[in-house]
Amino acid sequence: MSKVNRVYLLARRPKGMPLQEDFLLETRELRSIEDGEILIKTHYLSVDPYMRGRMNGVKTYVDPFELNEPLTGGVIGEVIESKNERFLIGDMIEGRLDWADYSLSSGKGIRKLENYREVSLTTALGITGMPGLTAYCGLMNIGKPQEGETIVISGAAGAVGSIVGQIAKLKGLKVVGIAGSDEKCRWLKEELGFDAALNYKEESFYQNLKIACPNGVDIYFDNVGGEVSDAVMRRINYKARIPLCGQISMYNAESTPIGPRVGGQLVTKSALMQGFIVSDYSSQFREASAQLISWVKEGKLTYKETVIEGLENAPKAFIGLFKGENIGKQLVKVI
Known part of the structure; x- marks a missing residue:
């Protein structure tokens, strides 16, 4: 059975402060998964300042967003269908995926969140991510x-x-x-x-x-x-x-x-x-991540999250970054 999927697209390139009109929430039919793929249900979106530069249409250290194409960013989600032997239904994952209710993925660049039993999953987009x-x-x-x-x-x-x-x-x-x-x-x-x-x-x-x-x-x-x-x-x-x-x-x-x-x-x-x-420091990520998780577990590092609920409110959360409305990590809770 096909699923209806809401996806945020970049409708136009912002001039100055981004506006709600720069974003378009479109409803699409989600195709069935193919061999080697997984279907991920989005739980949380990461909202980050660097995404503003990607909206300008100029390549820097990361490719720009294309007009009328999905916006992408850090996502925590749950595998709900799998034809990939690396992932089981119910696995919680983190990766760079669409601003959408659901994402299809080959599994490339997706990591399982297996070491987060003693810390909140959302820290994978924040203090330990x-x-x-x-x-x-x-x-x-x-x-x-x-x-x-x-x-x-x-x-x-x-x-x-x-x-x-x-x-x-x-x-x-x-x-x-x-x-x-x-x-x-x-x-x-x-x-x-x-x-x-x-x-x-x-x-x-x-x-x-x-x-x-x-x-x-x-x-x-x-x-x-x-x-x-x-x-x-x-x-x-x-x-x-x-x-x-x-x-x-x-x-x-x-x-x-x-x-x-x-x-x-x-x-x-x-x-x-x-x-x-x-x-630049990707070779140090394993060691650094382990240290950060350890400090959080020990109570040596603490954090605050500003969470806005609803995929439809993702642009509001993003614009709020540049108005100083968040304290700590800005997230959007989708599920």
Whole structure:
């Protein structure tokens, strides 16, 4: 018997901030599975800032979304039909699949979630998945944290930044987070144990940054860019390390903004600024994932998820990322 499948398509390329009209929810008939395939029922969608770049139609480190084709992203789902000997009905899996009620897959790039009995399955899209690996690999490989140093993290209440700060605390650093609301700052300090949390929207932000970092900044983990990063760069120390993870403040810009040139600061401080994507460190994923899962089980890492229910609300969740509406990992619960 055929199934009706709702699928989100990219209806048009956003100009500036994405709008609901950029997305189209289409109903399609789902064909029967063939030999070697599995049918997956979607439970959760991962909503991530990098997807905004894929909407522009320009190839970067990942192929762009095509117009009138399904949007794809991280998915947790359940195998409900299988003609693939690697997967059994009832297996819970994670992979890059369509924003849809159901997905057909050959099994390539799909991993079974077999080591998640003691942690929530949703962590496979968050703290023990891509965001966690991004935080761990970027901090350890580029940040090279040393006990007693000071780290500043922009976008600190997001899925990646909140994990970076907690790992840095485990490594003995002074941790200063930057976020966009007093609520987020309280969460960073009271629940995650950051030493300081600064609201960048306050007029006294730079003065507060100087107070929080009297001895300067040794590591700046940058998820945001823009004026926030301009301010932090004025405080970096000799041989500071700056992992460039994201520039969310500029993802919706219709022209390239011009701000302070940081080249001179990097030269005079002998500082390293290095951009990265998580796949650069794929050879470390097994070890890093095991460490993250262990820390979660031991209660050394905690997390928060912002969950919106209903596939039809996926665009709302995505747009909310750029308005700062989420705390921690943004998910859409489909089932």
